[in-house]
Amino acid sequence: EVQLVESGxxxxxxxxxxxxxxxxxxxxxxxxxxxxxRQAPGKGLEWVSVIYRDGNTYYADSVKGRFTISxxxxxxxxxxxxxxxxxEDTAVYYCASAYxxxxxxxxxxxxxxxxxxx
Amino acid sequence: xxxxxxxxxxxxxxxxxxxxLNCKSSQSILYTSNNKNYLAWYQQKxxxxxxxxxxxxxxxxxxxxxxxxxxxxxxxxxxxISSLQDEDGAVYYCQQYFSTPWTFGQxxxxxxx
Numbered sequence: 001e002v003q004l005v006e007s008g009x010x011x012x013x014x015x016x017x018x019x020x021x022x023x024x025x026x027x028x029x030x031x032x033x034x035x036x037x038r039q040a041p042g043k044g045l046e047w048v049s050v051i052y053r054d055g056n057t058y059y060a061d062s063v064k065g066r067f068t069i070s071x072x073x074x075x076x077x078x079x080x081x082x083x084x085x086x087x088e089d090t091a092v093y094y095c096a097s098a099y100x101x102x103x104x105x106x107x108x109x110x111x112x113x114x115x116x117x118x
Numbered sequence: 119x120x121x122x123x124x125x126x127x128x129x130x131x132x133x134x135x136x137x138x139l140n141c142k143s144s145q146s147i148l149y150t151s152n153n154k155n156y157l158a159w160y161q162q163k164x165x166x167x168x169x170x171x172x173x174x175x176x177x178x179x180x181x182x183x184x185x186x187x188x189x190x191x192x193x194x195x196x197x198x199i200s201s202l203q204d205e206d207g208a209v210y211y212c213q214q215y216f217s218t219p220w221t222f223g224q225x226x227x228x229x230x231x
Contacts, residue, residue, distance in 0.1 A: 035220070037168075045160075045168060045211050045222040058149050058218035061119075103215040104158055104180065108167035 002107045004095045009112030011112070016085050016116070022078040022095030022109055030073045033098040035105060036080050038091035038114075047088035050103075065087075083086065085116045120144050120214050124223035130231040137199040139226045141212035146192045149216065156216035157187055159197045162225075163208045172197065172208075204230060 008020040020036070035050040048068040049059045055068050068081040078095055092113050096105035121144040131137045140192055147156045155175035160168035171178045174189035175195055185200040207230045212223040 002133075037222075044209075044225045045162070045213075047213070047220045047222060048219065052219065099173075102173075103156070103181045103220070104170070104173040105215070105220075106170045106173075107214070111167055 002097065004097060004107055004109035006093065006095050006109045006112040009093065009114045011115045011117065012085055014086060014116055017081070017083045018085065018114060019066050020080040020082070020093055020095075020114070021110055022080075024076050024078065024097065027097055027100075027107070028073075029071045029076050029078055029097075032100060033103050033105075034069075034071065034078045035096045036069060036078075036096075037094045037096055037105070038069075038089075039094070039111075040088070040091040043091075046091070051078070082114070085114075087116050090114060090116045119219055120147065120219050120221055121215055122212055122223035124210075124212060124226050126226060127224070128227040128229065130229040131202045132231045133187060133204065134201050135231075136203050137206070137228055138198040139199075139210055139228070141190075141197070141223050142156040143193045143195075143214055147214045147216035148192050154215055155174075155191050155195070157188075157190075157195050158213045158215065159186075160211045160213065161206075161208045162211065166212065199228070202228075202230065206230070 003025045036048040092111040094111045095109040097107040125140045157175040162168045176188040185187040209225045
């Protein structure tokens with residue numbers, strides 16, 4: 001059974017930094033397209049970033065230059081390093097994994113809440 | 119970037135009736151080399167992560183009831199719930215995974231009348 005468990009969210013002041021983690025079981029992070037999707041309170045889903053199997057990374061314009069997606073193969077864990085946080089980054093952040101060999105985000109974690117506020 | 123536009127924003131449907139949700143992409147998401155549309159549909163209920171319903175525009179995910187069906191190609195897509203059940207009240211999102219950024223539509227809220 002595939003499980004994705006996010007952690008690292010919390011209350012952070014504007015301009016601060018935070019690192020989110022997504023620990024995977026039942027799949028191998030390095031073998032799959034792994035992405036981050038966020039949802040601001042009461043709003044829709046916003047795609048944030050993806051790391052391909054070959055290690056290439058892509059970002060939404062709204063986070064480019066501030067967020068960095070990475071993975072630790074030895075820990076089978078996905079990360080999202082966030083710097084220069086803004087109030088508009090406040091959201092639940094979901095980690096998602098695609099079906100093997102595809103870009104279809106089939107498996108989702110329960111999410112971790114990031115609140116950027118002074 | 120590919121913009122995904124869903125319509126309507128919300129709809130109220132009676133139990134047992136059909137619900138039709140639309141999704142339009144700003145450019146084709148049909149990959150001609152494999153003839154696949156890179157489109158997925160998700161269902162999200164309050165306090166829960168999205169749940170994959172449909173991928174490749176028309177393939178139902180494992181365990182998804184057959185009252186859910188997806189259709190369309192190129193830029194215009196439809197999710198149909200053939201006979202609405204109580205548990206189908208949710209927000210539905212389409213997403214393209216043809217090219218990055220993998221954009222979502224704004225969502226359609228389905229309410230049970």
